[in-house]
Amino acid sequence: MYSFDYERPSGVNEAVSAIREDDKFLAGGQTLLPTLKLRLAQADKLIDLSGIAELKGISVSESEVSIGAMTRHVDVANSADVKSAIPALAYLASHIGDAQVRNRGTIGGSISNNDPAADYPAALVGLGATVHTNKRSISAEDFFVDLFETALEEDELVTKVTFPVPEKAGYAKFPNPASRFALTGVFVAQTAQGVRVAVTGAGPCVFRQTDMEAALSSNFSADAVSGIKTEASGLSADIHASADYRANLISVMAARAVQAAS
Amino acid sequence: MTTVSMTVNGKQVSAEVAPNTLLVQFIRENLRLTGTHVGCDTSQCGACTVHVDGDSVKSCTMLAVQADGAEVTTIEGLAQNGELHPMQAAFKENHGLQCGFCTPGMIMSAVDLVKRNPNPSEETIRTELEGNICRCTGYHNIVKSVKSASENMGG
Numbered sequence: 001m002y003s004f005d006y007e008r009p010s011g012v013n014e015a016v017s018a019i020r021e022d023d024k025f026l027a028g029g030q031t032l033l034p035t036l037k038l039r040l041a042q043a044d045k046l047i048d049l050s051g052i053a054e055l056k057g058i059s060v061s062e063s064e065v066s067i068g069a070m071t072r073h074v075d076v077a078n079s080a081d082v083k084s085a086i087p088a089l090a091y092l093a094s095h096i097g098d099a100q101v102r103n104r105g106t107i108g109g110s111i112s113n114n115d116p117a118a119d120y121p122a123a124l125v126g127l128g129a130t131v132h133t134n135k136r137s138i139s140a141e142d143f144f145v146d147l148f149e150t151a152l153e154e155d156e157l158v159t160k161v162t163f164p165v166p167e168k169a170g171y172a173k174f175p176n177p178a179s180r181f182a183l184t185g186v187f188v189a190q191t192a193q194g195v196r197v198a199v200t201g202a203g204p205c206v207f208r209q210t211d212m213e214a215a216l217s218s219n220f221s222a223d224a225v226s227g228i229k230t231e232a233s234g235l236s237a238d239i240h241a242s243a244d245y246r247a248n249l250i251s252v253m254a255a256r257a258v259q260a261a262s
Numbered sequence: 263m264t265t266v267s268m269t270v271n272g273k274q275v276s277a278e279v280a281p282n283t284l285l286v287q288f289i290r291e292n293l294r295l296t297g298t299h300v301g302c303d304t305s306q307c308g309a310c311t312v313h314v315d316g317d318s319v320k321s322c323t324m325l326a327v328q329a330d331g332a333e334v335t336t337i338e339g340l341a342q343n344g345e346l347h348p349m350q351a352a353f354k355e356n357h358g359l360q361c362g363f364c365t366p367g368m369i370m371s372a373v374d375l376v377k378r379n380p381n382p383s384e385e386t387i388r389t390e391l392e393g394n395i396c397r398c399t400g401y402h403n404i405v406k407s408v409k410s411a412s413e414n415m416g417g
Binding site for chain 2: 001003005006008029034046048098099100101180
């Protein structure tokens with residue numbers, strides 16, 4: 001790891017005014033630290049967000065689940081309130097990485113990194129969540145721009161994510177057996193605005209599968225989606241799986257997600 | 263250099279470290295507690311697992327400065343008054359190790375696992391230990407050890 005300076009501010013304003021071009025915000029560090037260790041990234045200064053109390057915590061109302069950016073995966077997974085409002089969200093959080101990663105990793109860190117195989121982007125897009133920053137509110141679909149790219153500006157920090165409570169939702173993923181990242185993961189939700197189907201892991205960035213949304217709108221059942229194919233061109237291909245294999249996984253995982261929906 | 267202070271195995275420690283010092287480096291090189299192992303150094307194998315404020319974490323994927331003010335427990339802090347922790351005793355009893363390299367991390371993860379799931383099924387144990395890799399393929403007896411310890415720890 002190259003050397004860097006370190007700062008731990010206690011407020012959001014302090015954190016965003018401290019950041020300079022070659023600095024990085026440090027959330028749970030479960031991606032950033034390995035990346036720095038491999039010298040794939042470099043920072044003049046790390047601004048550790050762990051001392052900012054206002055970024056932590058979960059609050060749940062009848063219509064909305066709000067999760068602070070520095071809330072850890074383990075806290076979302078174990079929250080009785082999240083489990084009862086959006087069980088699929090707690091389930092998703094309980095399957096990110098492994099136990100040690102969930103004890104450190106945060107929702108804000110995960111979505112700001114926008115790894116193409118991360119789980120949370122599927123939940124945000126699938127539920128039509130809103131990402132709140134120190135500057136504005138961004139719909140999940142506008143937030144995730146492309147491979148490791150988000151709508152965030154240099155001095156913009158995610159403060160919380162709000163999820164509208166759906167009628168029902170489900171998540172299913174085929175994990176990479178080594179890393180537990182989603183080789184393909186599908187989040188389905190029946191919401192007041194209609195059915196949403198979000199796919200992670202299969203392409204360079206999370207996306208909605210609109211053919212499946214249409215099919216599920218008239219018939220919310222696993223049978224309605226298991227036969228719907230996704231075009232393989234544009235999907236990811238690597239040593240773990242070809243684009244065709246991922247395209248097939250979308251149908252399989254979508255059917256399982258519908259089956260699991262509650 | 264930055265000053266870090268934390269409690270490690272019940273003892274208050276403090277040192278000047280470079281910000282890019284990993285927690286595992288601090289534990290092994292500054293404190294000379296070499297029971298915590300570095301296996302893969304890429305946050306996969308879990309040999310470096312320690313407890314920070316009661317939660318299992320991979321100490322190769324945390325900076326020492328991030329543990330400032332925290333309570334840290336390493337494998338050396340489990341035994342009390344010369345008595346092995348029930349989890350350590352169960353690994354010994356059930357031959358839960360072969361070469362022993364992954365064992366400190368396995369035991370630290372297993373203690374946290376049983377804390378969160380007081381009566382874990384075999385499936386829960388296997389799922390919850392996903393963050394720890396044993397290259398002797400000794401998982402079977404590791405799972406047996408954790409199961410047996412969970413019974414002793416509960417009783």
